[in-house]
Amino acid sequence: MANILVVDDELGIRDLLSEILNDEGHNVELAENASQARAARNRARPDLVLLDIWMPDTDGVTLLKEWSTTGFLTMPVIMMSGHATIDTAVEATKIGAQSFLEKPITLQKLLKAVEQGLTRNGTRKPQALVPVAMAELTVEAAMTAGQSLPPVMDMGPQPHQSFELDKPLRDARDEFEKAYFEFHLAKEGGSMTRVAEKTGLERTHLYRKLKQLGVDLSRGKRSMA
Missing domain, CATH: 3.40.50.2300 (Response regulator)
Structure with a gap:
């Protein structure tokens, strides 16, 4: 710090x-x-x-x-x-x-x-x-001096999660995106900065997206406790 x-x-x-x-x-x-x-x-x-x-x-x-x-x-x-x-x-x-x-x-x-x-x-x-x-x-x-940024690390295969497909596309997509962001929040210990970096979203866009999906922002931090 x-x-x-x-x-x-x-x-x-x-x-x-x-x-x-x-x-x-x-x-x-x-x-x-x-x-x-x-x-x-x-x-x-x-x-x-x-x-x-x-x-x-x-x-x-x-x-x-x-x-x-x-x-x-x-x-x-x-x-x-x-x-x-x-x-x-x-x-x-x-x-x-x-x-x-x-x-x-x-x-x-x-x-x-x-x-x-x-x-x-x-x-x-x-x-x-x-x-x-x-x-x-x-x-x-x-x-x-032209220093380049470090390459993104390969984190390996991600856990598989099944989704119910017999539903409207928008609902299925929201369900997937919510699970996707919850996974990354838990993985990064609730750090919005790291999640934004991992997912390629600007922080302001990320916050709006998580709020729209109803993602519990404290979930990742609790899992690391």
Whole structure:
């Protein structure tokens, strides 16, 4: 578990990142601008910061430079933006940013970047980075040296469950989907983040789907107790 500061002027992004990171067991502090970020950094002493580049008062790169020159850049910082260029990413790297996430941020890339960032605390061994040619760089690759995400593990054959087929297609489909999601909830100990990653759904879509199917969200957690 880590203390993570999320700095972004968009309420929806702050809420989503907070929900995902809380679900992973982290403590999350939120800030919507540089002023709040400064106060939160001094008060909470975060283990890692997710910092948006484009903000209304002071942009993220300027804040990163401020922390670097004043000796406050004592934690890994992951930059975020949907509009940054490779030059901006390289500049942030030189200042001291750990990595970069391009918006919209996928769940898998977020969790991977956070895991890599927290290795600076000595709790995890960092993976070797693979250089890429400059011609192939995206903004994200410019700050990650082109590191690719780990392959999805093959979990083997899944338990078989029979379903009654003598019913309308919609009812049969709902029955199957409910059993499918209940299985994954139990398997992942009730972690919505892991279930979303496994099933390939965004968390907001997943929540709506489970509610629609009447899935008991506490079932997976009880089974792990």
